[in-house]
Amino acid sequence: xxxxxxxxxxxxxxxxxxxxxxxxxxxxxxxxxxxxxxxxxxxxxxxxxxxxxxxxxxxxxxxxxxxxxxxxxxxxxxxxxxxxxxxxxxxxxxxxxxxxxxxxxxxxxxxxxxxxxxxxxxxxxxxxxxxxxxxxxxxxxxxxxxxxxxxxx
Amino acid sequence: xxxxxxxxxxxxxxxxxxxxxxxxxxxxxxxxxxxxxxxxxxxxxxxxxxxxxxxxxxxxxxxxxxxxxxxxxxxxxxxxxxxxxxxxxxxxxxxxxxxxxxxx
Numbered sequence: 001x002x003x004x005x006x007x008x009x010x011x012x013x014x015x016x017x018x019x020x021x022x023x024x025x026x027x028x029x030x031x032x033x034x035x036x037x038x039x040x041x042x043x044x045x046x047x048x049x050x051x052x053x054x055x056x057x058x059x060x061x062x063x064x065x066x067x068x069x070x071x072x073x074x075x076x077x078x079x080x081x082x083x084x085x086x087x088x089x090x091x092x093x094x095x096x097x098x099x100x101x102x103x104x105x106x107x108x109x110x111x112x113x114x115x116x117x118x119x120x121x122x123x124x125x126x127x128x129x130x131x132x133x134x135x136x137x138x139x140x141x142x143x144x145x146x147x148x149x150x151x152x153x
Numbered sequence: 154x155x156x157x158x159x160x161x162x163x164x165x166x167x168x169x170x171x172x173x174x175x176x177x178x179x180x181x182x183x184x185x186x187x188x189x190x191x192x193x194x195x196x197x198x199x200x201x202x203x204x205x206x207x208x209x210x211x212x213x214x215x216x217x218x219x220x221x222x223x224x225x226x227x228x229x230x231x232x233x234x235x236x237x238x239x240x241x242x243x244x245x246x247x248x249x250x251x252x253x254x255x256x257x
Contacts (some may be wrong), residue, residue: 010195018197025198046161053164056157058233060211064204066190068197098199117159123237135190135200137207139235143157 010069018068022090029097036104040114041142047116053148057110060141061102065095067135092136096120099140112144154219155229155256162229162256171227171253176217180210181244207247211235214249227253 047054067075071087078085099120107115121139155162182190186202193200214235222230233251240246 014195014197017195021196021198045159047159047163056155056159056162058156058158058215060235062204062208062211064200064207066193066197066200069195071197072194119158119234121235121237123239135194135203137203137237139207139211139237141158141235143159145163 011073012070014069014071014073018070021068022094025094025098029094029101032101032105033097036101036108038113039104039107041100041104041107041118042114042116043118045117047114047145054145055148057107057112057144057146058141059103059106059110059112059115059144060139061099061104061106062137062139063095063098063102064135064137065091065098067091092122092138095122095136095138096140099138103140103142107142107144107146110144110146112146115142115144118142154222154227155231156215156219156233156251157229157231158233158251160232162231165229165256167231167254168257169255171222171225171255173250174218174221174225174227174230174253175248175250176214176219176221177246177248178210178213178217179240179244179246180206182206207237207245210245210247211249214247218249218251222251222253225253227255229254229256 067088074087075085103115119141122136124136182203189202190200218230230251230253233249236248238246
């Protein structure tokens with residue numbers, strides 16, 4: 001009986017705080033995506049030829065983010081029937097966008113407005129005993145090109 | 154020293170390849186952060202402690218890679234890649250590798 005009460009409390013807490021946290025995070029992501037819209041981030045390997053002399057700087061951004069208890073519970077139920085796990089999709093989406101934003105922030109800090117050869121790497125870091133996804137880390141990195149005269153290191 | 158994950162450096166010519174250089178570090182979290190993390194596992198949200206930990210570790214890996222590149226006489230490392238792997242429960246290896254080159 002007590003177990004059930006604890007479970008319900010955890011689910012409720014996870015649901016409420018998780019929702020608030022996610023809504024707030026998406027709001028801040030959208031705001032910062034507007035702010036860093038001038039930084040061009042592309043995955044192409046080689047920059048266009050014939051531009052002015054530029055300095056290359058490795059920039060990266062990373063984030064470790066965790067899913068709440070309610071969503072993990074939902075995902076656990078989902079494994080019974082299979083199909084899309086919406087709960088984790090939004091987690092990964094948030095993490096990727098956040099990592100990219102942090103990378104762009106670093107790029108604009110060194111005076112660059114373009115980042116080439118972006119790589120995204122995702123790893124699940126806390127493998128708990130029950131084997132759940134728990135928290136994931138996303139790393140975004142690329143080479144920022146900044147006009148030589150404007151480089152701020 | 155230029156660190157880049159592109160295969161070329163715009164505006165510079167590669168004079169010599171010095172081979173692969175690498176740097177790695179194995180880090181583990183501490184109990185305090187673990188408690189915070191398990192709380193966050195209920196509430197959801199960013200684990201700032203872990204983010205910092207991994208960022209620090211990655212910087213360390215890059216620093217070691219740079220040292221190795223300097224030791225072989227290179228002045229740039231190109232085509233840098235990062236990789237993360239968990240060694241045991243709670244410990245992660247952060248690994249950075251790239252090609253050391255001499256630029257003109």
